[in-house]
Amino acid sequence: MKNAIGREIPDSILERYNYKPYAGPFATVPTGRLAGAKIAVSKPRSEKILKSIDQAIDASGLQDGMTISFHHHFRNGDYVLNMVVAAIARKGIKGLTLAPSSLNDINEAIIPHIEAGVITQIETSGARGKLGRLMTAGKLAKPLVIRSHGGRARAIEAGELKIDVAFIGAPACDTKGNINGVDGPSACGSMGYAMVDAAYADKVVAITDNLKEQPLFPISIPQTQVDFIVVVDSIGDPKGIASGALRISRDPRELVIAEYAASAIIASEYFKEGYSLQLGSGGASLAVARFVREHMLERGITGSFGIGGLTAPFAEMLEEGLFRTMYDTQDFDIPSIDSLRRNPNHLEISASYYANPHSRGPIVNSLDVVILSATEVDVDFNVNVITDSNGVIMGASGGHCDTAAGAAMSIVVAPLIRGRLPMVLDQVQTVVTPGETVDVIVTERGLAVNPRRSDLKAALSAAGLPVMNIEDLQRLAHQLTGVPAAVELTDEVVGLVEYRDGTLIDVIRKPK
Amino acid sequence: MLVLKKPGQAGTVESNDILIAVAPGEAGTGVTINLTSPVEKQFGAQIRTVIGETLAACGVADAVVTANDRGALDCTVRARVETAVARGAE
Amino acid sequence: MKKLRRTMMFVPGNNPGMIQNAGIYGADAIIFCLEDAVSITEKDAARRLVFNALKTVSYPCETAVRINHISTPFGYDDLDAILPAKPGIIRLPKAETAEEMLEIASIIEKAEIQYGFPVGSIKMMAAIETAKGLFNAAAIAASHPRMTAIAIGGEDFVADLKTTRSLDGKELFVPRSQIVLAARAAGIDAVDSVFADVNDDEGFMAETTMIKQLGFDGKSVVNPRQIRMVHKIFAPTAKEVDYAKRVLAAYEEALARKSGVIALNGKMIDGPIVARAERVLAYNAAVGGH
Numbered sequence: 001m002k003n004a005i006g007r008e009i010p011d012s013i014l015e016r017y018n019y020k021p022y023a024g025p026f027a028t029v030p031t032g033r034l035a036g037a038k039i040a041v042s043k044p045r046s047e048k049i050l051k052s053i054d055q056a057i058d059a060s061g062l063q064d065g066m067t068i069s070f071h072h073h074f075r076n077g078d079y080v081l082n083m084v085v086a087a088i089a090r091k092g093i094k095g096l097t098l099a100p101s102s103l104n105d106i107n108e109a110i111i112p113h114i115e116a117g118v119i120t121q122i123e124t125s126g127a128r129g130k131l132g133r134l135m136t137a138g139k140l141a142k143p144l145v146i147r148s149h150g151g152r153a154r155a156i157e158a159g160e161l162k163i164d165v166a167f168i169g170a171p172a173c174d175t176k177g178n179i180n181g182v183d184g185p186s187a188c189g190s191m192g193y194a195m196v197d198a199a200y201a202d203k204v205v206a207i208t209d210n211l212k213e214q215p216l217f218p219i220s221i222p223q224t225q226v227d228f229i230v231v232v233d234s235i236g237d238p239k240g241i242a243s244g245a246l247r248i249s250r251d252p253r254e255l256v257i258a259e260y261a262a263s264a265i266i267a268s269e270y271f272k273e274g275y276s277l278q279l280g281s282g283g284a285s286l287a288v289a290r291f292v293r294e295h296m297l298e299r300g301i302t303g304s305f306g307i308g309g310l311t312a313p314f315a316e317m318l319e320e321g322l323f324r325t326m327y328d329t330q331d332f333d334i335p336s337i338d339s340l341r342r343n344p345n346h347l348e349i350s351a352s353y354y355a356n357p358h359s360r361g362p363i364v365n366s367l368d369v370v371i372l373s374a375t376e377v378d379v380d381f382n383v384n385v386i387t388d389s390n391g392v393i394m395g396a397s398g399g400h401c402d403t404a405a406g407a408a409m410s411i412v413v414a415p416l417i418r419g420r421l422p423m424v425l426d427q428v429q430t431v432v433t434p435g436e437t438v439d440v441i442v443t444e445r446g447l448a449v450n451p452r453r454s455d456l457k458a459a460l461s462a463a464g465l466p467v468m469n470i471e472d473l474q475r476l477a478h479q480l481t482g483v484p485a486a487v488e489l490t491d492e493v494v495g496l497v498e499y500r501d502g503t504l505i506d507v508i509r510k511p512k
Numbered sequence: 513m514l515v516l517k518k519p520g521q522a523g524t525v526e527s528n529d530i531l532i533a534v535a536p537g538e539a540g541t542g543v544t545i546n547l548t549s550p551v552e553k554q555f556g557a558q559i560r561t562v563i564g565e566t567l568a569a570c571g572v573a574d575a576v577v578t579a580n581d582r583g584a585l586d587c588t589v590r591a592r593v594e595t596a597v598a599r600g601a602e
Numbered sequence: 603m604k605k606l607r608r609t610m611m612f613v614p615g616n617n618p619g620m621i622q623n624a625g626i627y628g629a630d631a632i633i634f635c636l637e638d639a640v641s642i643t644e645k646d647a648a649r650r651l652v653f654n655a656l657k658t659v660s661y662p663c664e665t666a667v668r669i670n671h672i673s674t675p676f677g678y679d680d681l682d683a684i685l686p687a688k689p690g691i692i693r694l695p696k697a698e699t700a701e702e703m704l705e706i707a708s709i710i711e712k713a714e715i716q717y718g719f720p721v722g723s724i725k726m727m728a729a730i731e732t733a734k735g736l737f738n739a740a741a742i743a744a745s746h747p748r749m750t751a752i753a754i755g756g757e758d759f760v761a762d763l764k765t766t767r768s769l770d771g772k773e774l775f776v777p778r779s780q781i782v783l784a785a786r787a788a789g790i791d792a793v794d795s796v797f798a799d800v801n802d803d804e805g806f807m808a809e810t811t812m813i814k815q816l817g818f819d820g821k822s823v824v825n826p827r828q829i830r831m832v833h834k835i836f837a838p839t840a841k842e843v844d845y846a847k848r849v850l851a852a853y854e855e856a857l858a859r860k861s862g863v864i865a866l867n868g869k870m871i872d873g874p875i876v877a878r879a880e881r882v883l884a885y886n887a888a889v890g891g892h
Contacts, residue, residue, distance in 0.1 A: 419550060
């Protein structure tokens, strides 16, 4: 059948995996109650520290067919996921579902264990490189499940993603299992994605290279949620976890895009005292921060809050008082981690607080403006951030659809042409974010405003921005590149893309 | 009609460029194009067409073309083929 | 309205990526360079690339091609290859005499007739890069109706003077002023040289402010990032715009009254003030001001 945005979803897929088709950004009314972890007991002066990961796997009761989870804050410096999966493999456990908050290139090390059947199912935000190619090739027993950060938090809380054992890399952990991410050699900053896992998994294993005496504070994950602690030599490579200050792009084309995006923000009704903003971590997004900053200073505007994915330019704006508060689920560079450690107005939040649509109110619902990137957009404003132009999985859903749905003005920045490929298509290969939640698309050759937002179109045109119909933007691209032939796909479904409310917004088909 | 006297090459493997090497083909054998391109699926046919048309416009009937594409636009493909042919005809 | 030439951006003639994106940065003019930016072995490739780009890419601004000097083995071939694509301007580097410009003008005219372009539609500009050229600058600027701008090429000029380039540019003060004088005498634009250090934004802005004050219409740039800075410096302030509007209003009113005397707030307004006000508003319109 076709879902509400006209994507063909095979009935067999809906039935087999028990999905409803996507029906609209807020069409799903949840019922039932929250899920919960198994009730546990801990006697006074009992010992949580175990000698090894092996021991922790045994103690957790992990068995064939269970679901394990990890958090991706260590990014490309992560040792934990690979270490634990290798230990599980040595024990001969098979048929696991791997449900990390996301996967990084470094996690390619688990590919042999996927091929050997230790892991047969993956549910995550996305994947790149060899892992992406493996999933695209349909090497898993079940299709890959893609969830946004908010959608994952929702699925965990609703019991749709039932985590049997959560393995949590802990940059600082005390002897009773209080954890934070800001101290220690493998500091990663916010622990936002791990918080939901810790609260809902049946068993929680903390893995640390920085064991502290009780009491550790600040506390990101409390001892009440942690069953076992294992000390290892190192949980991550600091160079891969956080870079030095992420810097603003010097790529002139990205700067053009950023300047248009900043001008669009400034021309909107939202750019006023107390507004809120979320930026991505791409070069163009960071450049938007610089241009917006200039105008905030010029007009004497301060923002109420920013949301990160935090980076140095945003942390600096908090430091300068240009934003009163930062909400933070993840840190990308060392200055951001320092800011979380030092600045009391820099607040660590969980993925659920950030973006879970089925809660009493995620912070994205209060967002005025978000800047998002895209690998492709289409004339219906749908956005793809998962598959590349050849249909291969190479990206992550992240908070894309969550913030687009929550923000009053969602801006997607993308080059109109990459290499020779036009980035405005008739239909994107894979829809992650539905067009009805996208307001403005900004390219180096012009901006397109969603026809639903005639107010924004008028404001942006009045500001002298090169606003045009999305079809004209596409034509502009085609004049240069020509019209691309469509990539041929097979009927084999290798990925299921959930919308944040748990409905199926699209499927990923294996390319020919 | 233009007969290539020797191999000619033009372009680079920088992004948005295309490296074109043309070599004389035996009379009556026509044009053979060996193309490598990151956009083969989307634009492979179009690139081959432009190479063929440009050769024809230059009056070259027989040639072996090796094209290493890096996402070049048609106007770049045309320019590189013209230059390679001119260099091969000198 | 007359074309603005606040920024003329050089684009290397043999770089397809830069050529295809050259139109997105908001420069008032793009100069595709076949000269210094192209090695001797790639001159043939660059001219075909620029020709094909001009034929197929629609640029939202004026286009110019910097050819090699006609005394080199490349200059005439450049013209032969480029003119059929109808560039907006042919720019001659190292111009030293009016005769060179006349020679190029006659080649352009032949091409215009041959390819069916309106005669006179392709303009010319000259870059003065030597002391000899500077002494002939007025004649060069006034050499032919096709002449639309005259520029100074700072690096070569300083070498010809046997000195080096300083941060405040005192060695170029006289040449720059003479270029402006030559341009004004001929009624064409004066365009300043590129700034040497693309990483020194502060120095770049200081120099741009200075050359604007000398009377230049614009500046040559090599990095797209510099365009924004030049346009900001050339943009009139809100105060200047307001004053200009009031000057023109007073002028219109005086015209309507058929009065020869124009006054604003008790001050006499004469021709130069009206002309300056018009120029201020033209710039303001170009930068999207109101």
